[in-house]
Amino acid sequence: MTPVREFLYFLILLTIFSVLLFLWKAEKEIPASALVVQEPIPTLVQKTSSPDDTLNTQKIEQALAEIPATQQPAAGLFHPVPLIFAEDDSLRFQLLERQLQQAAQSNLPVRVIYFGDSQIENDRITSALRTQLQAHFTGKGPGFVPLDLYYNVRHKLHIETSKNWEIKTFQHKDFINESLLFKNALLTSANAEGWFRIRRIKRLNPAPDYQLMKLYYTAKDSCLVTVMQGRDLIYSGYLLPQHQISTLDFQFNRTPDDIRFDFAAKDSLNIAGLSLETGSGVLVDNIALRGLSYPTFESSNQAAIVQMLRQVNVGLFVLHFGVNLVPVQADDYPNFRRNFQRQIDFLKRVSTDTPILIIGVSDMAQMHNGEFVSYPNIPVIKRIQYEIAMQNHAAFWDLQASMGGQGAMSRWVNADPALGRADYVHFSDEGAEIVGQELSRILLEALQTPADTLAHD
Amino acid sequence: MIEHLRDIIESIWQYHPDEPLFYTGLAFWIAFTFVLGVYSLVYRKNSLRNGYLLLVSWFIYFQMSGAFLALLAFSCLANYGFGLLVHRRKFKKMWLAVAVALNLLILGYFKYTYFFVDTINQLFQTDYQVFNWIGWLLNQVARDVVDEHSIMLPIGISFYTFQAISYLVDVFRGDADVVKNPLDFSFYLSFFPQLVAGPIVRASSFIPQLYQKFSLKKKEFSHAIFLITKGLFKKMVIADFLALNFVDRVFEAPLAYSGLENLLSVYAYSIQIYCDFSGYTDIAIGLALILGFKIPVNFNAPYQASSLTDFWHRWHISLSLWLRDYLYIPLGGNRKGVVRMYVNLLVTMILGGLWHGANLRFLIWGAIHGLGLALEKLFRRAFLLGAKPTGWKKLLSVFVTFQVVSLAWIFFRARDYSTIQQLFYQIRYHFLPQNLMAGWESYQWVILVFLMGLLIIWVPNRYKEKLRGAFIALPAWMQIPAVLIVLMLIALVAQTGLQPFIYFRF
Secondary structure, eight states, X not given: OOHHXXXXXXXXXXXXXHHHHHHHHHHHOOOHHHHOOOOHHXXXXXXXXXXXXXXXXXXXXXXXXXXXXXXXXXXXXXXXXXXXXXXTOSSTTHHHHHHHHTXXXXXXXXXXXXXXXXXXXXXXXXXXXXXXXXXXXXXXXXEEEOSSSEEETTTTEEEEEOTTOEEEETTOTTOOOOOTTSEEEEEBTTBOEEEEEEEEOGGGOOOSOOOEEEEEEEESSOEEEEEEETTEEEEEEEEOOEEEEEEEEEEOSSXXXXXXXXXXXXXXXXXXXXXXXXXXXXXEEEEEOTXXXXXXXXXXXXXXXXXXXXXXXXXEEEEEOOXXXXXXXXXXXXXXXXXXXXXXXXXXXXXXXXXXXXXXXXXXXXXXXXXXXXXTTHHHHHHHHHHHHHHTTOEEEOHHHHHTSTTHHHHHHHSSSOSBOTTSSSBXXXXXXXXXXXXXXXXXXXXXXXXXXXXXX | OHHHHXXXXXXXXXXXXXXXXXXXXXXXHHHHXXXXXXXXXXXXXHHHHHHHHHHHHHHHHXXXXXXXXXXXXXXXXXXXXXXHHHHSSTTHHHHHHHHHXXXXXXXXXXXXXXXXXXXXXXXXXXXXXXXXXXXXXXXXXXXXXXXXXXXXXXXXXXXXXXHHHHHHHHHHHTSSOOOOOHHHHHHHHHOHHHHTTOOOOOXXXXXXXXXXXXXXXXXXXXXXXXXXXXXXXXXXXXXXXXXXXXXXXXXXXXXXSOHHHHHHHHHHHHHHHXXXXXXXXXXXXXXXXXXXXXXXXXXXXXXXXXXXXXXXXXXXXHHHHHHIIIIITTTTTTTTOHHHHHHHHHHHHHXXXXXXXXXXXXXXXXXXXXXXXXXXXXXXXXXXXXXXXXXXXXXXXXXXXXXXXXXXXXXXXXXXXXXXXXXXHHHHHOOOHHHHHHTHHHHHHHHHXXXXXXXXXXXXXXXXXXXXXXXXXXXXXXXXXXXXXXXHHHHHHHXXXXXXXXXXXX
């Protein structure tokens, strides 16, 4: 074998391969027009129309025009994009502002109840938001946490449970959810004893945190509860039968490092959630619903959720969904529109004056011809979210635009440190931190702007 | 197509730090074909051939590493000079010490400065910043060519430094002849197929080849083609696919996945790193062979090892031998008592771990292997166990060894301690096997590639040999379509979008 022959061998091989590759790519090529993604916001505004739409679209368009161009990030990857309110929404966040101003003195902490999909799993985004808001308005603790195996990096705590708990979520079709957290921990007569333990990870030197622990539960019959703090028995008593969601509260002088609850139930006991908090200030509750495009209040036991909501002081509902819808390509999403609206109707029925913030779908990429490009339907989903927000006098935050618009996720994944995960869907911890901080910044900005000034802008 | 070709040719000639000329790109193979074309004109005369291949190697290194070519050239010249000095009768030991120290100093400067500064800052609560003194010196000559506040790691520095040290020690010991022609020595240190990721080639086996005429049998050429195709398949179909669609995702957010997914990602990483590294080595050996040079085998079915000792006889063999010959034995090996032997093992493996990367994680990885090897020897002595188990004992040993090796890989792959903690937490508390079963539809491609990976690592060598033999026996006109099918499969996988998350839900 001589190098000449080797050369010819390689030449033939490469030529055929290149031709085959070219033919294959030419066949795969999608006409450029199919991939053109419409400029999200202007289109979105123009298409806003509905029977009860009283928006002055011109004004909004004007406000949106002030948003910086999203195509070419200048200094950083994040682009400040303000919240958008409906033109005739004169209240905006006034009530929230009032609640927050009094938060430090109030008996009940003001809660920002943040519903989202897997983008917020493991307290991502919400932990940064919580840190910022609690720095401004006091308060400590992660807020609501489900009774399940749980690990929180920011709060340096983890929850262990015995195996006898039956954990039921919205994914269980034969079960009607009774918790605002969409996760229920059940003990039944057949399986009557269980425990859970909340431990702070001492090795990580956790800072002082929550001092109040609330257990939200219903019980069909009495249930013996024993509570140990470290090795000390601090409580032993019976929970009385409660068909409505009630709470069992424990106040501590300082954050307990290790606390264990033992239950012996005569009949069904459902723990709808825990709240680790302080008696005042602000809390940000992370309610992560992987796989959903909206919280499914409709298919839940609404009465139970209402009972839970009535016991807390909600300052703001945040709805952060959309990435589950993106892989389903369509020109319109009537079912999503209808169902999303129904959930908002529920929240408004329960808590009429509580403002709602809808966060638009984040950017998300798929591979096309060897490159990661944004899904073309993201503007469509975002438009629907925006329209629903405006029709319901909810605030809207264009997260995709804040990330840098079309192609943003690809840039975020390739940033150093990476701000997006390798699946081109989720934020990395660093990315989630940035989103949470930016959200808190624009929230504080919106709170500091007098509503009257904005209304007559 | 012409425009695409123009882009490729442009990428061959111009240095793109983000897109280095590498085996996984079409540009490299077009460049290599061109190199072969010219090679066919120069291969008959050894000096011309070696000079030409040196130029090609430096050009390819420049395309990968840019200005660090100067460092490689410096290393070639300095070690060539030290080789001559060590070869002299006077002050041999001193010259060897100076040469090894200089090599380690350069390696330490580029690879371990951040590690040392960070460690000192953590230990003493200081805030020292890294300053690139070499960059500063260069900037005095030519303005602003280097960022003085950061130190970049030159590609392949660990490999060519170890190769240079092995040459100097071999010359000192009389195990290798000194190379008198600087171009020949530079070629030995810079030969592009093995330059950036090994194998670490010994002077005694490579230098004599520099003076031999080009000779390649048809079977050897076919073997080279088989190795290259196999290497590309392992790297681009198995390793890259698993990394992109499974391993990277789980390791960057372990809490987002069930314990079973975390555990499988650990095994998948074992497959990924093997297919990646051994795939690279297969290509390197194949390329060298096509150019008429033989470089040693670096992997021999390592996951079929029945013990850690056996594993290190099969995994990155050239490094294992290097560590044995130039570190473990000089430390005393097993000649100074049992306790000392265990200590030597541990020290060798810890330093071997640090060679892979400047981070505590690599040190832990090395320590796990060191401790494992020590314990293994201890048990073997205590229970008088044979070196090679058979039957079910062998199966059990292979299984246990794979578990230990995979466990150690976690420290190799995880970004930080928190990731490791989260991964173990999920495995312990959130195993949830039902999630994977429920997500079968969206995971099926990942599982298929995972199973293919398992097949590659565990299929007995005799079957692999049969496949290789069958390919080699084919005439060229039948080999080309077979290779093309694999290449198209690689292209297909490379173009495939991300596989969806479990349930296709986020």
